[in-house]
Amino acid sequence: MKVNAFIQARMSSSRLPGKVLTNIVDKPMLQHIVERLRNAKMINEVVVLTSNEHSDDAISTFCDSHHIACFRGSLNDVLNRFYMASQIYPADHIVRITADCPLVDSELVDDIVAKHLAAKADFTSNCHPAMYPDGLDVEVMKASALHSAQSQADTAHQREHVTPFLFTHQEQFLCVNYDAPTELPLLRLTVDHPEDLTLIKKIYSVLYPLDTNFNLQKTLNLLAENPTWLDDNKQFSRNEATEV
Template identity: 30%
Template sequence: MKIVAIIQARTGSTRLPNKIFKSLAGKPLITHVIDRLRYSKYLNDIIIATTIAKNDDSIEKWANKNGVSVFRGSEDNVLERYCLAARHFDVDIIARITSDDPFKDYRILDKAIEKLIDEKYDFVCNNNPVSFPEGLDVEVLTRAALENSYTNTESDFEREHVTQYIHKNPDKFKIFNIRNLKNLSSYRWTIDTKDDYIFVSEVYNRLYKEGELFLSEDIYDLLDTDSTLLEINKDVKKSDLYR
């Protein structure tokens, strides 16, 4: 059984272009995303799925230089990009990862993978309904569920947002949602804007140490100690799930 994380990544973000290469504690954002995923007990590979657009040549070049698997596909049809990447690398279970979440927690990911395998779910997530900070999202699905979505979706929105066909058709899939012990969905830990980047940079500057991993609890403790950090990106518009 081959279990992989597929990271969707592009350089053409409208609000914060080239954000995956922005520096956090002296390293590109994408490096931190991948380094945090490598703590997983179950991942056999980590794949960057980028687009065929010319400006994303830089992502393929970076991946090749850093020994990271890469696949290139449709710019707008991200669902197709995932499906073709899964076929290309002959994947059985896919963890969907977005490249702008620098605080991913491998323990939540591993719990989702275990749940999917042990209880034979098609899709395990932690964002329907949300209870974790935005940016700690986890979505794990079987290859069959991904292929089903690709074959049957008729919506551009669902093609752009890989798992929305599953979310909107719970009667067609066996789904489980992981809930946090406390609802912390008011926290915003993803990078879409300059203010998000400033917030994340502050956290990394205070918690990151080379060769070590800071965890979600460390971030909670930091925010409890210095709540002014929460002011940095409090006015950024949240994604629909977290409003």
Template identity: 30%
Template sequence: MGATVIIQAGSGPSALADRELVYLGDRTALACGLERARRIPGVDLVVCAVPDDREHDLIAEEACDSAVMVVRGPAADPLGLVAQAAREAGASVVVRLTSQCPVIDPVIAGGVLALLTDARADYASNTMPARFPHGLDCEAFSALLLDEADRKADTLAERRSVTGWMRRNPDLTRANLTGPGGGLEHLRWMLETPEDAAFLQAVFEELGEKALTATAAEMAALCLRRPDLSELNADRVDYARLVSPERASVETRPMRFPFAA
């Protein structure tokens, strides 16, 4: 059996109400993210983990309409929710995404998944250090490790971040798929604020029918060609992630984006 993608919806406070239901082109942001998750190499199942309070009912309905498995769980315990989703899905390996990343690149996410095995790591990501545009964030780990984290993570910060215990446990081997850098890490493709929504909607309008399948390289090329688009949410760039001291013990060579001439 292949890996299970768990997309965590409704996670954490946001300046944009019901961000998962914002339309990007003719689909909601959640539907876009779920569709991209289906195309990650090595994945057999996509699950959407949604808090079980009533304010998230419409998000759960949207996930059901996208024909993926939906698991409802405690809103106040994101780690517990993701662990519950993994158990109910019968997962052995988990690829964790969040609904704030509706334009995740399936190839990059597949690279993180492959790195987990290739590096014989306990945990793999593409944010240690963060050298990809913000919004391509992906993590991979075994369901057994997730269950251990659920049992041992005892601080509020660790339970809210879901993988904070894994990222800091000194006994674990962590591997990082390193992004291209060169300034591309300053691009913000997240969906957390009205400015982010304006940026992504402008990108989808510019790309048209190609938006749903556009690669990270194609999106980056558009941002370089049209800097006015990135300016729409430039004030929201999270510089703290760029200077974070967290580093994986295994780092790949920087991934190159194949820009067309």
């Protein structure tokens, strides 16, 4: 049973262009995400999925120089990008992570993949409905479900966001939600604005030197000790971005 993680990334973010290669404690954000996912025991291979637009050459070059698998496909038809990548990097199941999530938790990824496999689900996530802070979203799908979505999804929204066809067709797919063990504050821990990046850099500056794979609980503990840090980005709503 092979499980691959696909990280959806592009440079042309409308709110914070180039954010995926912005440095956080001396490493590009994308590199942190790759390294954190490589700590997940259930993941076999981590692949960055970017577009074939010239604007994303920098991502491809970065991946090549850091020995990170990279696939390039359609900028806007991200569902097709995932499908084509699954042909080059085949697996039984695919974990979708977006490149604006530098706090992705490898332990949480493992737990969600384990539940997905135990349930023999077609699609499993912790964000439909949201159960974790924004930036901790994890979606897992069977490769066969991804292939079905590729052949059937016919709206721009479904094709840009990859998974909506799956979780809106539960008569066709077995969809499972991963519930948080306790109620968690639905904080904004993603990067879509400069203010988000300010918060993430504060978190990394404290926790990363102590543990390069620090988990969500350590982040929540730190924020409980420093509640004013959350003022940095509290004006922004959840899931504002259309595509990372």
